[in-house]
Amino acid sequence: MAEPVIEACRLWKRFGHVEALRGASMAVGRGEIVALVGDNGAGKSTLLKVVCGAMAADGGEVRIAGRRLEPASVITAQRLGVDVVYQDLALAPHLTVAQSIFLGHEVVHGGWRAPLGVLARQRMRRDADDALRVLGIVLPAIDARVQELSGGQQQAVAMARAVKWSRRAILLDEPTAALGTKQTQIVIETLRSAARRGLGVLVISHDMPRMLQVADRIVVLRHGRTVADLHRSEATLQGIVLAMLGEEEARGAAPPS
Amino acid sequence: MPRRPADRPPAAAALGRPAGRLRRAVRWGGTHLLSAAVGIAVVDVGLVLVFGAITPGHAFLQLSNFTDLGLDASEIVLLSCGSAFLLGARELDISLGANVILSSVVGGRLMVALGGPTADVQQGIYPHLTVAVLVGVLGALATGLAFGLVNGLIVTRLRVTSFITTLGTLGIGMGLSYVLTNGSNIAYIPSQLQTDFGTATVAGWIPVPALTVVLIVAVLWFLLNRTRFGLRTIAIGSSRETARRAGLPIERHLLALFGMVGGFAGLCGVIDLSRFATTDLSGHQTDALTAIAGAVIGGTTLYGGGVAVWGAVFGALLAVILDVGLVILGLPTFYQLIAVGVILIAAVYLRSGTERRSVWGRLSALTRRPGRSGGNTQAGSEELVGGEVEM
Numbered sequence: 182m183a184e185p186v187i188e189a190c191r192l193w194k195r196f197g198h199v200e201a202l203r204g205a206s207m208a209v210g211r212g213e214i215v216a217l218v219g220d221n222g223a224g225k226s227t228l229l230k231v232v233c234g235a236m237a238a239d240g241g242e243v244r245i246a247g248r249r250l251e252p253a254s255v256i257t258a259q260r261l262g263v264d265v266v267y268q269d270l271a272l273a274p275h276l277t278v279a280q281s282i283f284l285g286h287e288v289v290h291g292g293w294r295a296p297l298g299v300l301a302r303q304r305m306r307r308d309a310d311d312a313l314r315v316l317g318i319v320l321p322a323i324d325a326r327v328q329e330l331s332g333g334q335q336q337a338v339a340m341a342r343a344v345k346w347s348r349r350a351i352l353l354d355e356p357t358a359a360l361g362t363k364q365t366q367i368v369i370e371t372l373r374s375a376a377r378r379g380l381g382v383l384v385i386s387h388d389m390p391r392m393l394q395v396a397d398r399i400v401v402l403r404h405g406r407t408v409a410d411l412h413r414s415e416a417t418l419q420g421i422v423l424a425m426l427g428e429e430e431a432r433g434a435a436p437p438s
Numbered sequence: 439m440p441r442r443p444a445d446r447p448p449a450a451a452a453l454g455r456p457a458g459r460l461r462r463a464v465r466w467g468g469t470h471l472l473s474a475a476v477g478i479a480v481v482d483v484g485l486v487l488v489f490g491a492i493t494p495g496h497a498f499l500q501l502s503n504f505t506d507l508g509l510d511a512s513e514i515v516l517l518s519c520g521s522a523f524l525l526g527a528r529e530l531d532i533s534l535g536a537n538v539i540l541s542s543v544v545g546g547r548l549m550v551a552l553g554g555p556t557a558d559v560q561q562g563i564y565p566h567l568t569v570a571v572l573v574g575v576l577g578a579l580a581t582g583l584a585f586g587l588v589n590g591l592i593v594t595r596l597r598v599t600s601f602i603t604t605l606g607t608l609g610i611g612m613g614l615s616y617v618l619t620n621g622s623n624i625a626y627i628p629s630q631l632q633t634d635f636g637t638a639t640v641a642g643w644i645p646v647p648a649l650t651v652v653l654i655v656a657v658l659w660f661l662l663n664r665t666r667f668g669l670r671t672i673a674i675g676s677s678r679e680t681a682r683r684a685g686l687p688i689e690r691h692l693l694a695l696f697g698m699v700g701g702f703a704g705l706c707g708v709i710d711l712s713r714f715a716t717t718d719l720s721g722h723q724t725d726a727l728t729a730i731a732g733a734v735i736g737g738t739t740l741y742g743g744g745v746a747v748w749g750a751v752f753g754a755l756l757a758v759i760l761d762v763g764l765v766i767l768g769l770p771t772f773y774q775l776i777a778v779g780v781i782l783i784a785a786v787y788l789r790s791g792t793e794r795r796s797v798w799g800r801l802s803a804l805t806r807r808p809g810r811s812g813g814n815t816q817a818g819s820e821e822l823v824g825g826e827v828e829m
Contacts, residue, residue, distance in 0.1 A: 255683065255685075256685055259685065265683075267683070269679075271677070271679060271680045271683045271684075272677070272680055273672070273673045273676035273677040273680040273681070273743065274676055274677065274743065275672055275673075275675075275676035275742075275743035275744060276669075276672065276673055276676060280669055280673075284669070284670075284673055284680070284681075284684045284686070285684035285685045285686055287666045287669060289666060297665060298665045298666035298667055299664055299665055299666075300664060300665060300666060300669065302664075
C-alpha cells in the first residue's frame, strides 16, 4: 500500500447496549480507492463517521497523514485534508453549481472590497468550472441551480466540491445508490480521477460488482470487526460475500462467483 | 482593454460574442422580467394609474401625493426588506412593530430628558438640542439593534424557534413601551427633527426618510447578490445542514441578521419620531405581519433560500398605495386590509405548485434552461450567479 493517508486502528464504538464497532481497523493509501463493504449493521457508516470526525470513538484512534484526529470533529478532519460526500449530498438546492463548490471557501476581492466580503464571482465560476473539468464532469451550466440538476449531476457536484477542497482523502457514503447506470459511471470515473490526483478514496457501497471493478482494495466489516482486507487481484464476489456473512450464514446465501 | 486570462474556458471566453449577448439578454429577461418583483411592480404601477384616473382631479398623480406616499412607505419598505433577509435564512421576526415602538419610546425619552429643563422643553425650547437629538437618535438605533440581538441570542443560544421567540419579545417590547410611558405617547420631541429630517425633502418632493431607505435597500441588494454575507444567508436558508457541514458560522450569521433587522426597526423608530414629533404606541402592532406579507408578495419564499429585495419593496408599496388611494377616494381603508390579504394568498398560490404548469412558469423555465456549450460555464450568464437571489 502507498503511504497511508488514513489509518483507523482498533476502533470501538458503543450505542447503549449495541457495539457498532469492535476493534475495526483499516487504512487508505495515497491515490488508492478502498471499498468498505459489509452487511447492514456491520458498522460501515459508523466507521466512516468516526474517520471523518463526525463521531468520536470510544476506543482506538484515527490518524490522518500520521497525525491523530483530535479533537474528533469534522472541522479538524477537514483541516487535516479529509472531506466527505454524504449520502444526502449536503448541497443547498438554491445555490448554483459554482456557489455550491465554493460554499465555506468563498473567494473575495482584495483591497477595499475585502472587508465587505465582495465575492470574486467570475473567478469562482472559472475555478469551479476547472474543478469540474479536471474530473471530466460536464454539466449543463455552472450557473444552474443545484435543484435543476439530475441526481447524478448533483452527486458529481458534491464530489467535485469534496475533491477540490480535500488535500488528502475523500470519504463517500453510498455514492451510487439510487443512480442510473450512466450516472453511476460518471461517479465511478470521478472516483478514479480523484485517486489519480493522489487523493485517498474510501467508499461505502453495496454495489459489490462495481466495487470489484473500481477499488484497489476491499475491506470487509462484520459485526464491527474487520474480517477481510483484500487486494483487488485476490478478491472475488463469493469470497467477499462469505466474509461479510460468515461461512455458516453464507452457505445457502452466496451467489455463484 | 483588460487581457483575458489564457486559461479562461472557451465557453466563458464567448461572453462577448453576439450569440452570447443575445442568450444573456434572453436569460436576463427570463429571470428578471418574469420575476415576482417585476410582476408586483407592474401591479403597483397599474394601481397608481387606476387611482390616478379615478381620484377627483387626478389627485393621486400629484407630486405632493408621491411625497406623502414615499414617507408613508419608508418604514414598512425597510421592515419588509429586513424580513425578506430573515425569511431567506428561514427565520422570521414578528416583534418588529414592538421594536419600532420601543425604539421610538427610548429615543423620545432621551431627547426630552436631555433637551433641557422641563419647563423649557414644554415651551419648545431646547438648550441642549444637538446633544438631545444625537443621543436620542443613537439611543433609538441602539435599542432596535439590542432588541434584534436579544431575539437572535434566544434563537441561536436557547434554541427557541424564531416564531415563538419573537412572539414572546413582541409582548415584552410592547409591555416595556407601556411601562416606560405609562401608556401615554411622549410629547415635546424637538420639532427640528421634523424639519431637518422627517418632513425634509430633496429637490422639493423626495422625502429624506424615503431616500434614506432607498439607499439602504440598494446596499441590501448589493449585500445579497454580491457578497459572502448574502450567499451565506441563502445557503443557511436553503439547507441548514449543508451550511453546517460547510463549516459556516450559522449562529453568528443569524445573530447578525436579527441584529441588522432590529437596527432597521430602530431606524423606523427614529423616522416615526421625526415625522410625527411624538411616539405612536398603538400604530405599529401589525407592522411585522405587513412587512412579511410584503416580502412574500414580492417573491421571497417562506421556506428559506430565496430573497427578493426589490420584490419586498414593491410588495410593501402595494399596501401603501392601496391605503393612500382609498383615503383620497374617501373610502374606508379597511378595504386595504382585505385587498392585501387576497393578493398575498393569490401571489403565493400562483407561485406554488401551479407555477411550473402555468404559461408563466413554463416561459420562465424555458428562459432559465441552461444551454450546452461544451463546458460548464454558461455563455453570458454572469448576471445569474445568484441562485434565487434576484431583484
